[in-house]
Amino acid sequence: MIKITLPDGSVREVETGTTAAQIAADIGPGLAKAALAARIDGEVRDIMRPLDVDTQLALITSRDEEEALELARHDFAHVLAEAVQKLYPGTQITFGPSTDDGFYYDFAPSGDPFTDDDLPKIEEEMRRIIKADKPLRREVWERNDLIKLWEKDGETFKAEWAAELPEGDEISVYWSGDDWMDMCRGPHLPSTGKLDPQAFQLTRVSGAYWRGDQRNPQLSRIYGTGWLNKKQLKAHLVRLEEAAKRDHRKLGQEMDLFHFQPEAQGSVFWHSQGYVMWRELEAYMRRKQDGADYKEVKTPQIMDARQWEASGHWGKYRENMFVVPDEVPSVDDDAPVISADADMMALKPMNCPAHVLIFRQGIKSYRDLPMRMAEFGCCHRNEPHGALHGLLRVRQFTQDDAHIFCREDQIVDEVRHFCDLLDGIYKDLGFESYAIKLALRPEKRFGTEEMWDKAEQNLRDAVHEAGRAGEEYQWEELPGEGAFYSPKLEFHLTDAIGRTWQCGTIQLDYVLPERLDASYIGEDGARHRPVMLHRAILGTFERFLGIMIEHHAGRMPTWLAPTQAVVATIVTDANDYASEVTEKLKAAGIRVSPDLRNEKINYKVREHSLAKVPNILVVGMREAEEGKVALRKLGQKEQLFLTLDEAVALLQDEALAPDLKETTA
RNA sequence: GCUGCUGUAGCUCAGUGGUAGAGCGCGUCAUUGGUAAUGACGAGGCCGGGAGUUCAAUUCUCCCUAGCAGCACCA
DSSP: OEEEEOTTSOEEEEOTTOBHHHHHHHHOHHHHHHOOEEEETTEEEOTTSBOOSOEEEEEEOTTSHHHHHHHHHHHHHHHHHHHHHHHSTTOEEEEOOBOSSEEEEEEEOSSSOOOGGGHHHHHHHHHHHHHTTOBEEEEEEEHHHHHHHHHHTTOHHHHHHHHTSOTTOEEEEEEETTTEEEEOOOOOOSBGGGSOTTSEEEEEEEEEEGGGOTTSOEEEEEEEEEOSSHHHHHHHHHHHHHHHHTOHHHHHHHTTOEEOOGGGTTOOEEOHHHHHHHHHHHHHHHHHHHHTTOEEOOOOSEEEHHHHHHHTHHHHHGGGSOEEESSOOOOOTTSOSSOTTOOEEEEOSOSHHHHHHHHHSSOEEGGGOSEEEEEEEEEEOOOOGGGOBTTTBOSEEEEEEEEEEEOGGGHHHHHHHHHHHHHHHHHHTTOOOEEEEEEOOOSSOOSOHHHHHHHHHHHHHHHHHTTOOSGGGTOEEETTOSOSSOOEEEEEEEOTTSOEEEEEEEEEESHHHHHTTOOEEOTTSSEEOOEEEEEEEEEEHHHHHHHHHHHTTTOOOTTTOSSOEEEEESSGGGHHHHHHHHHHHHHTTOOEEEEOOSSOHHHHHHHHHHTTOSEEEEEOHHHHHHTEEEEEETTOSOEEEEEHHHHHHHHHHHTSOHHHHHHHO
């Protein structure tokens, strides 16, 4: 007999080998039906797994949503694999986990990879397996027996996987009925019938490398989204639609903000409406950085390759650099355009080496430190074609870059100072929550182990001292994620629909000052090596504006809105007055345009609302006679009747950038 | 870079082995209308580029190119 303690504290004595399912049945038929799995001493286990020692037991039902979803998605993945092997004999199975919204499974097809056209048939087969309510049975195998089985079945990927598990280990497999089996740690639901056949959808196919490594064979991955019931699935599909509506690429076209075209793939053509947003954001950042004692500089776009060799970029990063020959191209049709021994230059992929060159001009004293050198630096990186994505991943971009040259004993203060600056800016820009991560040394790196130890510890200390190493910043350390020359702090924003974006970063670098021989004269009269903090808050203007557009779903706060107000007439007799209103708003610094077209007011309101103009000032004869305007705010039906002066004052205040508002308040 | 899908009017998309169609937008005319689409008429296309099959290719095949989704990459 063993003792089972339930969540309410009650204890039951049962036979050794009793399952959680039997206990559930004992408690009541309702629970027996609802129970999906068991939490045994804190760990989720199969409900059919026999209990053989005294345990704390809690039964998991669909009310324990997080665990239930995880179980269901994992089971969907197995059902997917079973269905695929049934429909496409000879397909090898590999690996199929749950994801944030569903599941996937990677297959090695015997012929061509799967396509979208295969999905409906597979879904149908999955539903059949679910409806058959096949029991899912756990079985323990000895490792070598299992490897032999996989090899016999031609499952080479599974065999490889099993062979890497420790020798002599017992490995669990799960049977679906008696005719299909996969190696799996579990846990699983008791049977396929616990899944809702209407709660999943196969969404897409893609290629994926075996074990995530480009050098390995490419497998065919099938993705699905999976939920506990149809309602959840539907809600998720609606969320996807909402997210698609705020896609910055779509809004960028609709709002006439920017475009891309093949002649400059991965580089943005900013239209005037979009560039207004850029200019406002840049002006704001410039005010904030000037206020924080940064000194702004501007450095060359193209530098000699030897400079990039010295900085180390030529060796490690050349494949991503745009290289330019320093030579007049040949005009002779038969000759190569560029000779083989041309001197090479490169477009800067980053600003730091140029900033070190400025630092090195003249002799620097310890009194000059910390020196905060900022640049809105335009960089080029030759990103792989498949990586490009709207404004979020581009080949030409402008960073809000700065490098802080300082002494080691100033690092913690400078990092803390930076955290405060960043915090204020994110809040000003409408992002209330963000996470902080410390990315530790990568495999490919410069510098000594001691240097990395020191650099990592400094950043860790700074965040702790800034009081930001806590839960509210989801503080964590990420091994292997650092830059090749330094560890870095990463700042991840959360947007309006809960997605996260890494924007801000600060990196502590001992390597580059050494390589490029930067030094200052200390109090002791000797030469010393400064450390260099690389930092950005927005990251790049392109990407950050993309994130802002999605965050606000195109309805930008008035200070950033390309057009802040439209003056729309109801009848042409009000045109003169509308022009007067427009002029007055313009004189007050508002970005306003008149709409005097011979169209109905309904049409104009609709059009400017769709264009996401935050203020529509409607004027007809009534307003013209009384010297008033009817102000309609975007998204609201009610309107304000204001005198012209009141309207000017209101819009002027609304159009102030957040930092300017603070000082006037 | 890898896998799959896609490329037709300014935009969103139909369609066909015999060189094209809708809605919106645009232009002209009429309409002067109080808060999310007034009506009529009209102008727009080398059907992404190249090669092949065919009497004939926007349509079928191959290559290239760009975009999209994912993978890998992101100093």
